[in-house]
């Protein structure tokens with residue numbers, strides 16, 4: 001099969017499309033013919049090996065996993081003898097384990113991996129752009145967002161942020177989205193009640209307060225956001241920083257305003273599957289829609305990585321079949 005392979009850390013050019021052996025499913029495995037996969041911020045970090053501390057996870061001297069890609073949409077091609085949950089021909093969306101492998105024509109996953117039926121009303125590229133469950137886990141489980149509350153999403157045009165804006169509305173909150181000038185209309189269309197342009201104003205000085213600040217971009221801090229948090233407000237970010245790692249246990253023990261970080265990617269597969277099912281329901285009901293910055297065929301995956309380096313809004317998708 002063809003796959004995007006990288007054997008050394010470096011710029012987008014380290015990724016080459018090569019012929020590699022097609023994975024063989026074991027008794028409990030499912031082989032999925034991948035139609036579309038995202039090229040995510042995590043893929044960029046794993047490819048570049050930057051920041052350097054990320055190599056503790058991705059491989060100290062060279063990449064541990066040579067085929068990247070975690071989120072995929074495709075069709076079940078083969079199943080092992082012990083597989084009961086899925087059948088050949090099922091259209092699915094899913095998330096690989098920490099070992100990646102979705103930037104390829106086929107990916108092998110365990111039947112208990114994060115998998116759900118593809119939303120019927122979306123093509124494969126659109127479906128995979130909904131897969132990142134980070135925003136859902138953050139808003140529901142960590143922020144415990146309730147109807148009538150207020151949330152500010154900093155980085156509202158990105159892959160996690162665009163989902164957070166829509167899910168915030170779904171949970172009945174009033175949503176303020178922060179992004180750059182070219183993306184104000186997009187964020188408004190996604191359902192934000194208010195949009196702020198970070199190139200023109202600093203939301204921490206705009207005089208509004210919120211129950212939740214979800215700093216997806218990681219460009220602010222708990223210290224700066226304290227003044228815009230309501231007395232029991234929560235500051236959440238998916239971007240780790242030394243100060244946030246320190247503030248989290250401190251604010252858990254003392255004070256009413258909380259600083260929270262979570263690595264939602266490390267949640268159990270069963271939890272991710274449940275989230276995928278909810279995301280699918282919302283997509284089919286038309287209350288959650290994907291945001292795609294661009295689609296690239298597998299042959300042009302290096303360009304997809306270059307796009308990632310320049311900065312993106314929404315999701316970058318690589319398609320294996322040409323059809324998306």
Ligand SMILES: NC(=O)c1ccc[n+]([C@@H]2O[C@H](COP(=O)([O-])OP(=O)(O)OC[C@H]3O[C@@H](n4cnc5c(N)ncnc54)[C@H](OP(=O)(O)O)[C@@H]3O)[C@@H](O)[C@H]2O)c1
Pocket residue numbers: 040041042134154155156157158159160161178179180181183198216217218219238239262263264265266311312313314315
């Ligand atoms: N902990 C976890 O489990 C987990 C899971 C997924 C992602 N993450 C992390 O979450 C972060 C966001 O991921 P993503 O996929 O959503 O990234 P993304 O799609 O690249 O989005 C980043 C967004 O940040 C915005 N931005 C850039 N500079 C900004 C600023 N100064 N102020 C406000 N917004 C700014 C950009 O908006 P404009 O384009 O409008 O400028 C862009 O839309 C990444 O660091 C990623 O590694 C963590």
